[in-house]
Amino acid sequence: MDRRVLLLQGFGLLLAGCATTSQPTVGADGKPLPQVYRINPSDEQAVSFRFLDAANTLRSAKSLPQLSFDANLNAAAATHSRDMSVQNRPWHFGSDGSSPLVRAQRSGFNGRLLGELISETYETELETLSSWMAKPETRGVIMDPLASRVGFAWFQEPSGKLWWTMMTGA
Numbered sequence: 001m002d003r004r005v006l007l008l009q010g011f012g013l014l015l016a017g018c019a020t021t022s023q024p025t026v027g028a029d030g031k032p033l034p035q036v037y038r039i040n041p042s043d044e045q046a047v048s049f050r051f052l053d054a055a056n057t058l059r060s061a062k063s064l065p066q067l068s069f070d071a072n073l074n075a076a077a078a079t080h081s082r083d084m085s086v087q088n089r090p091w092h093f094g095s096d097g098s099s100p101l102v103r104a105q106r107s108g109f110n111g112r113l114l115g116e117l118i119s120e121t122y123e124t125e126l127e128t129l130s131s132w133m134a135k136p137e138t139r140g141v142i143m144d145p146l147a148s149r150v151g152f153a154w155f156q157e158p159s160g161k162l163w164w165t166m167m168t169g170a
Contacts, residue, residue: 036160037124051125051152051166055142058133064145070169073151076100076107077165080118081155084163090120104151104167111149111169115141119164125154128164146170 026032039047048069056066080103083094092100100116117138119128132138141147147168155163 035122037122037162038160039154039156039162047125047154048152051129052150054126054129055150058129059143062143064143065148067147067150067168070109070111070149070151072107072109073104073149073167073169074153075151076103076109077116077151077167078153078155079103079107080116081153081163081165084118084120084165085155085157085161090118090163092116092118100167104169109149109151109169112146114144114147114168114170116168117141117164117166119162121162121164122160123162125152125164128162132166141166141168144168 052067052069059066080094080100084090087095094103098106101113104113117132119131121128121131123131129142132142147170149169151165151167151169153165157163
């Protein structure tokens with residue numbers, strides 16, 4: 001009998017060791033603090049294509065044409081993401097006063113620029129896309145039926161904060 005009790009206690013301890021009891025760290029407001037989403041250099045292409053695939057899935061559901069990456073718009077988006085970090089504010093004007101149209105032209109984009117979306121966050125590319133889709137004015141840029149080209153880029157600070165930029169064109 002003692003042997004069975006000992007085995008059951010040992011089994012119980014083993015199971016207890018497997019249980020997770022850690023609670024998420026919360027801020028003063030009681031909400032969970034953001035988790036740092038690190039983008040490793042080896043993951044950069046996967047991040048970009050996850051975003052593109054998700055955006056195209058949303059567009060397909062509305063029978064809209066697929067987007068494809070435009071190298072010049074990607075370059076303009078990358079430049080702006082880094083510049084927003086330098087300025088420490090999410091806004092559509094560059095530190096030199098440039099507009100999204102000027103940045104697209106500087107990067108060599110010859111098409112028609114349709115829109116630009118920006119974000120300052122610790123969220124993933126899919127969470128960022130979801131938050132853009134939640135607002136009619138930003139959803140309109142993603143779901144613009146005239147859009148066929150997209151630029152998408154980010155800059156990640158050492159703290160983990162991400163500055164996302166998406167530009168659409170035709």
